[in-house]
Amino acid sequence: MKTEHAIHSGKHQRKHKKEFINVNNAERLISLAAGGMLLAKHYKHPLANPIKVLTGAFLVYRGLSGNCPLYTGLDKNSNETNAINTRVIFTVNKPREEVYRYWRQLENLPFFMSHLQRVEQKNDVESEWIARIPGGVGIIKWNAEIVKEIPNELIGWQSIENSTINNAGKVEFYDAPRGQGTVLKVIFSYHPPAGALGEGVAKLFNPLFKTILKEDIRAFKQVIEAGEVATIKGQPSGRK
Amino acid sequence: MKALCWNGVRDLRVERVPDPEILNPKDAIVKVTMSSVCGSDLHLINGFVPSMKAGDIIGHEFIGEVVETGAGVKNLKKGDRVVVISVIGCGECQYCKEETWSLCDNSNPNGLLQEKIYQYPTAGIFGYSHLFGGYAGSHAEYIRVPFADHGAFKIPEDISDEKAVFVSDGVPTGYMAAEMAAVKPGDIVAVWGAGGVGQMAMQCAYAMGAERVIAIDRLDYRLANAARYSGADIINYEDTDVLEELKEATGGRGPDCCIDAVGMEAHTTGIEHVYDKTKQFLRLESDRAAVLRQAIAACRKGGTVSIVGVYAGLVDKIPMGLFMNKGLTIRGGQMHGQKYVPMLFDLIRREIINPEFLLTHPVSLEAGQKAYEMFNDKTNKCMRAVFKPFN
Numbered sequence: 001m002k003t004e005h006a007i008h009s010g011k012h013q014r015k016h017k018k019e020f021i022n023v024n025n026a027e028r029l030i031s032l033a034a035g036g037m038l039l040a041k042h043y044k045h046p047l048a049n050p051i052k053v054l055t056g057a058f059l060v061y062r063g064l065s066g067n068c069p070l071y072t073g074l075d076k077n078s079n080e081t082n083a084i085n086t087r088v089i090f091t092v093n094k095p096r097e098e099v100y101r102y103w104r105q106l107e108n109l110p111f112f113m114s115h116l117q118r119v120e121q122k123n124d125v126e127s128e129w130i131a132r133i134p135g136g137v138g139i140i141k142w143n144a145e146i147v148k149e150i151p152n153e154l155i156g157w158q159s160i161e162n163s164t165i166n167n168a169g170k171v172e173f174y175d176a177p178r179g180q181g182t183v184l185k186v187i188f189s190y191h192p193p194a195g196a197l198g199e200g201v202a203k204l205f206n207p208l209f210k211t212i213l214k215e216d217i218r219a220f221k222q223v224i225e226a227g228e229v230a231t232i233k234g235q236p237s238g239r240k
Numbered sequence: 241m242k243a244l245c246w247n248g249v250r251d252l253r254v255e256r257v258p259d260p261e262i263l264n265p266k267d268a269i270v271k272v273t274m275s276s277v278c279g280s281d282l283h284l285i286n287g288f289v290p291s292m293k294a295g296d297i298i299g300h301e302f303i304g305e306v307v308e309t310g311a312g313v314k315n316l317k318k319g320d321r322v323v324v325i326s327v328i329g330c331g332e333c334q335y336c337k338e339e340t341w342s343l344c345d346n347s348n349p350n351g352l353l354q355e356k357i358y359q360y361p362t363a364g365i366f367g368y369s370h371l372f373g374g375y376a377g378s379h380a381e382y383i384r385v386p387f388a389d390h391g392a393f394k395i396p397e398d399i400s401d402e403k404a405v406f407v408s409d410g411v412p413t414g415y416m417a418a419e420m421a422a423v424k425p426g427d428i429v430a431v432w433g434a435g436g437v438g439q440m441a442m443q444c445a446y447a448m449g450a451e452r453v454i455a456i457d458r459l460d461y462r463l464a465n466a467a468r469y470s471g472a473d474i475i476n477y478e479d480t481d482v483l484e485e486l487k488e489a490t491g492g493r494g495p496d497c498c499i500d501a502v503g504m505e506a507h508t509t510g511i512e513h514v515y516d517k518t519k520q521f522l523r524l525e526s527d528r529a530a531v532l533r534q535a536i537a538a539c540r541k542g543g544t545v546s547i548v549g550v551y552a553g554l555v556d557k558i559p560m561g562l563f564m565n566k567g568l569t570i571r572g573g574q575m576h577g578q579k580y581v582p583m584l585f586d587l588i589r590r591e592i593i594n595p596e597f598l599l600t601h602p603v604s605l606e607a608g609q610k611a612y613e614m615f616n617d618k619t620n621k622c623m624r625a626v627f628k629p630f631n
Contacts (some may be wrong), residue, residue, distance in 0.1 A: 218351055
């Protein structure tokens with residue numbers, strides 16, 4: 001489970017009809033994540049839930065190889081669609097300048113974003129992002145650039161062209177009323193694959209992305225307010 | 241170490257579990273010297289609070305000795321004798337800064353789970369289900385205390401363990417009940433439930449100047465205690481019509497302040513109790529609200545109803561018309577213990593309040609299942625069983 005597969009971005013070649021790679025990068029990623037999670041959850045007792053294990057294995061294959069036998073059968077190839085946005089709004093009890101400064105230091109993001117392994121700022125605008133795929137099946141890398149920045153008010157970023165993950169995001173910072181800290185509006189958007197199946201998969205996983213984002217945002221609030229993230233991982237219980 | 245674990249409805253067992261460790265910089269490890277049962281544990285044990293997992297260590301009302309502190313702990317050191325507030329607060333969020341500690345934004349690791357039900361996450365509580373953070377509880381030899389600088393208070397030397405243990409939860413809950421009921425000098429205060437929390441509410445109501453406190457329960461031994469230790473007039477609701485009695489006792493006006501110290505497993509008489517038991521059994525309502533209904537009905541016009549008995553979900557048949565047309569105020573909440581502790585120590589020292597009589601049964605962890613059965617069934621004149629893990 002520990003092997004690291006970095007998925008490299010590749011250009012879609014839609015000319016040939018029965019191409020081996022018929023799943024786009026975003027969808028491969030979703031497949032990997034979903035399959036990895038299914039396997040991670042059920043690998044201990046595969047026989048208890050054979051359908052989930054098989055589905056997991058199929059999704060991992062689809063993600064790693066970029067080939068979907070179902071798509072081949074349907075003569076389908078996924079491509080561009082509308083972005084799916086995930087939006088979270090929350091308040092932290094710290095001054096706007098402090099919150100902005102912490103967020104702008106992109107290296108800080110992995111402290112609260114559970115799936116980010118590392119963010120490295122290459123220069124003022126460009127950065128390299130490394131994330132773990134849920135389920136521990138590998139890592140993915142992409143590069144992003146800050147496309148808009150108003151100090152203490154707004155940061156906007158976008159993955160650079162041909163990235164593994166086609167994503168963009170924006171954080172806006174406002175003063176909360178009565179001096180109660182800072183309101184943050186966070187929007188993440190990513191491009192899901194096309195086609196009924198691809199959109200279905202994307203819709204299925206949108207709540208998951210939203211949950212991950214909300215967990216991360218809660219962790220951000222805990223880090224910047226309380227200085228640590230509340231946890232019970234590692235505490236005793238009577239569970240065997 | 242040994243710990244009392246919840247393994248299912250009415251199934252508690254002492255298990256060998258690993259000792260707790262410091263997990264975060266602001267944690268401390270406390271060696272538990274006393275840990276009390278609490279009426280709110282019964283809701284977990286009887287299966288009315290969701291998100292319990294087999295193996296969870298329960299217990300949340302305790303005192304002990306600090307044995308280890310994390311790098312971020314500044315006010316405590318090894319050897320300190322402390323009472324730990326059952327509700328966990330980070331001390332830094334807006335709610336903690338405003339001393340509404342049980343509303344802490346940051347102390348519940350399962351905040352997102354709770355948000356789905358309550359819309360906004362509330363504070364973590366020791367040993368009180370995964371909805372409230374899933375923290376390991378205090379019916380154990382050792383416990384990890386997060387945000388220890390804010391939740392653990394050194395016990396003054398002249399206050400005994402037997403009094404201090406209830407400052408963890410029962411006393412501040414009673415105090416906040418009286419405070420939310422807005423007790424003023426001269427008020428007549430009715431308190432439903434003559435258990436530990438109810439009696440602390442009675443004593444605190446007197447401390448705030450109440451003219452008269454009336455205790456309502458069905459257990460004669462508890463009512464006798466309420467009369468003896470908390471100075472209350474008493475009503476056994478099984479023998480009489482509570483609403484008529486309360487009118488009689490208040491010159492026909494009704495009590496100024498009504499406190500619900502019972503919560504979601506309320507008993508009542510007759511068809512209403514059968515109705516609630518049935519609906520709760522069928523999961524058509526999660527909480528039985530007989531006391532709350534009666535408190536709303538009994539309260540004088542313009543009076544205040546204060547709720548500290550625990551509710552978890554939905555209740556049925558709340559008389560909204562009475563609430564609205566009588567112009568009542570209803571308040572409720574888990575207590576903000578951290579705010580009250582220094583003042584409570586002072587009130588205890590001056591013997592204005594005294595919780596010591598609550599400790600009727602000191603027991604070992606091994607007696608856990610039996611102790612909770614006794615506490616649940618109200619046998620042996622039990623007020624509170626208190627575990628002493630090292631005796």
